[in-house]
Each structure stands twice: as structure tokens, then as C-alpha cells.
Amino acid sequence: MAKSDGKPQSDGISPERISEAEHAVMEVIWDRGTATAAEVCEAVCEKRDWSLATVKTLLSRLVQKQAIATRPDGRRFIYTPMIERVDYVGGESRRLVDRLFGGKAASLVAHLAETEALSDDDLSEIEDILKELKR
Amino acid sequence: MAKSDGKPQSDGISPERISEAEHAVMEVIWDRGTATAAEVCEAVCEKRDWSLATVKTLLSRLVQKQAIATRPDGRRFIYTPMIERVDYVGGESRRLVDRLFGGKAASLVAHLAETEALSDDDLSEIEDILKELKR
DNA sequence: CAGTAATGTTTACAAGCGTAGTCGATATGA
DNA sequence: TCATATCGACTACGCTTGTAAACATTACTG
Numbered sequence: 001m002a003k004s005d006g007k008p009q010s011d012g013i014s015p016e017r018i019s020e021a022e023h024a025v026m027e028v029i030w031d032r033g034t035a036t037a038a039e040v041c042e043a044v045c046e047k048r049d050w051s052l053a054t055v056k057t058l059l060s061r062l063v064q065k066q067a068i069a070t071r072p073d074g075r076r077f078i079y080t081p082m083i084e085r086v087d088y089v090g091g092e093s094r095r096l097v098d099r100l101f102g103g104k105a106a107s108l109v110a111h112l113a114e115t116e117a118l119s120d121d122d123l124s125e126i127e128d129i130l131k132e133l134k135r
Numbered sequence: 136m137a138k139s140d141g142k143p144q145s146d147g148i149s150p151e152r153i154s155e156a157e158h159a160v161m162e163v164i165w166d167r168g169t170a171t172a173a174e175v176c177e178a179v180c181e182k183r184d185w186s187l188a189t190v191k192t193l194l195s196r197l198v199q200k201q202a203i204a205t206r207p208d209g210r211r212f213i214y215t216p217m218i219e220r221v222d223y224v225g226g227e228s229r230r231l232v233d234r235l236f237g238g239k240a241a242s243l244v245a246h247l248a249e250t251e252a253l254s255d256d257d258l259s260e261i262e263d264i265l266k267e268l269k270r
Numbered sequence: 271c272a273g274t275a276a277t278g279t280t281t282a283c284a285a286g287c288g289t290a291g292t293c294g295a296t297a298t299g300a
Numbered sequence: 301t302c303a304t305a306t307c308g309a310c311t312a313c314g315c316t317t318g319t320a321a322a323c324a325t326t327a328c329t330g
Contacts, residue, residue: 019287023234037307053290056308061287075297076307089235090250093243096231097252099158100224105247106260108228112240113264115225117232123268125241129248130262154317172277188320191278196317210327211277 016065018088024048025058029068030085036076151200153223159183160193164203165220169213 018026028043029035035043041055059079062068070077101107109126112118118126153161163178164170170178176190194214197203205212236242244261247253253261 017286020234021288050288051290052307053292054288057289060309070308074307075295086246086250089246090252092231092235093246094252096227099155100227104257105253106257106264109244109257109261110264111221111224111228112243113268115221117225117229118240118268122239122241122244123265126244126261127265129241129245130258130265133248133253133258152316156318185318186320187277188322189318192318192320195279205278209277210325 015091016067018062018065018067021048021054022058022062022065022067023088025055025062026067026081026085026088029079029081034078034080036073036078038076040079151202153197153200153202156183156189157193157197157200157202158223160190160197161202161216161220161223164214164216169215171208171211171213173211175214 024044025040028040031043032039037052037056037059040059041050041052044050045052045055059068059077063070063079067081067083068079069082070079072078097103097105097108101111159179160175163175166178167174172187172191172194175194176185176187179185180187180190194203194212198205198214202216202218203214204217205214207213232238232240232243236246
């Protein structure tokens with residue numbers, strides 16, 4: 001099957017970049033589908049050694065970037081993702097492939113293989129994936 | 136004197152991050168093995184709409200970060216890479232895989248496959264790579 | 271030898287990022 | 301009802317990045 005045109009991933013709004021720290025927050029929200037500031041903090045503050053204030057800042061920046069939306073719930077907000085994880089991951093992957101491998105995804109795989117970044121498990125998994133695709 | 140300033144804490148290999156713009160410069164130097172500021176500019180200034188001054192700044196930042204070294208040649212410098220492209224590419228790839236795919240390279244490939252980011256050519260190339268590795 | 275062109279160094283400055291404190295509003299418990 | 305604990309908004313501040321001008325030095329040309 002050809003790839004060509006698929007879903008129109010982006011409606012036209014700005015492709016506001018999400019920073020690394022912001023991404024960590026997104027990850028939590030994607031994971032639980034929805035979260036409050038406190039919940040996000042609970043999930044990452046310790047791990048990344050952040051204060052709640054930091055999480056709040058990141059959340060508002062993400063709202064500005066329209067990566068998440070807010071729904072009031074009493075005195076606090078419930079945050080929900082506006083962009084899908086799969087889209088984000090896809091975008092980032094593409095950026096990498098474009099920047100480092102001239103847009104050729106196969107080159108990425110080749111690189112991983114050559115530098116032995118692929119475990120045996122990885123290899124057989126990839127094999128399975130290919131087999132699946134061939135059908 | 137005791138420990139003087141305390142910025143470079145690591146051993147010899149400092150994982151100084153190379154920014155996007157800096158990377159574009161690196162790419163030129165890697166490509167030709169060695170280059171002067173003028174040569175770098177010639178290669179990218181037009182494409183990225185930079186002035187020579189910008190290239191100069193990026194070059195000195197790269198020197199600071201020990202990504203490239205200088206060798207005087209008359210009144211100018213000849214810049215040479217201190218880090219190998221393959222290492223840089225590997226590092227960046229790894230970062231992505233770690234950050235977005237929990238460190239599992241196979242997941243990346245799976246993702247590319249699922250989102251149809253792999254062309255038929257890519258697929259057969261990957262197949263060949265695998266075949267090669269199996270031997 | 272003096273003027274000029276080329277080159278690296280310094281300085282600049284806005285925007286983005288990481289990290290967090292403070293403030294004003296408010297829901298809540300006593 | 302009143303203090304208190306929370307919550308989001310606003311403010312802050314140093315560092316990095318993108319982009320470049322100004323400056324100092326020096327090699328070369330006439």
C-alpha cells in the first residue's frame with residue numbers, strides 16, 4: 001500500500017513547538033487522559049525534582065500553545081490534550097528523520113542497525129512488523 | 136587554589152548540546168571535512184538566509200562546546216570536527232528513542248510503520264538490512 | 271608604507287526555556 | 301463567618317538560541 005496522502009494531521013493552526021519539560025507534562029496528561037495540576041505534579045515533581053509552581057507554569061504555557069485545553073472544575077482546572085500523542089510523536093520522529101537522515105526513514109533504521117542500537121529482540125520485532133505489513 | 140570555577144564537571148566528553156542552527160554548520164564541516172567561516176557561509180548562508188556574522192557566531196559557540204577545533208591558517212581559521220557525525224546522529228537518535236519510545240528502538244520502527252511513514256522502498260530497504268544482519 | 275579587505279572577538283538583543291516565588295481569589299472546614 | 305489551604309495568574313530571572321552589528325587585528329595591494 002502506498003502512503004501518500006493520509007489524514008490531514010494539522011488543521012492549520014500554528015505548529016507551536018513543545019519543549020522538553022513541557023513534553024514531560026504532556027506525557028502525564030496523555031497517560032491519564034485528563035489531569036489537574038496537582039495530579040501532574042504528583043506524577044513528575046519528584047522524578048524531575050520540580051516544584052508545583054513549575055508544573056503550573058508549564059501547564060499554562062501548554063495552554064497558550066494550544067496543546068491542552070482547560071475545563072473548570074470547582075476552583076481548579078482539568079486539563080485535556082488538544083493534540084494526540086501519536087501526532088506529536090510522529091512529528092518529532094519526522095523532524096529527526098528529516099534533519100539527520102535526509103528524510104529517509106530507512107536510513108534511520110540502517111543507522112540503528114549499524115551502531116548496534118538494535119537488540120535481538122528489536123530485530124525480531126521489526127521483522128514481525130514487516131511481515132505484518134507485507135500482508 | 137582549590138576547585139576554581141565549577142562549571143565543567145564531567146570528564147573529557149562533555150555532552151554539550153548542539154543546537155539546530157549549530158547543527159546546520161556542523162553538517163557543512165562534516166561534509167567537507169574541514170572548512171573556513173567563509174566556506175560554511177557559502178554553503179548555507181543563502182539557504183538559511185544568514186549573514187556571515189551569524190555563521191561566525193555559531194562557529195565560535197561550537198568551538199566553545201568543543202564540537203569543532205580551530206587551526207590557524209594565515210589570518211583565518213580552519214575548522215575541523217571534534218565529534219564524529221555518526222556519534223552525533225547516534226546520540227540524537229537515542230535521545231528521541233528514549234524520550235518518545237521508552238528506549239525501545241523497535242517501537243520507533245513500529246510507529247513509523249503504523250503511521251505509514253515508511254514508503255515501499257523504505258520497507259524493502261529495511262528488509263535488506265535485516266537480512267544482512269541475520270548473517 | 272598606507273589603505274583596504276578579510277577575519278576572528280565582543281557585544282547586543284529579543285524570544286524561548288527551566289525553574290520558581292508571589293499575589294489575589296475562592297472553596298472549605300471550624 | 302472567618303481563617304486557611306488551594307488554585308490559577310502574574311512576575312521574575314538566569315541561561316540558551318537565533319541573528320547580527322561593531323570592533324580590533326592583520327594580511328595583502330598599490
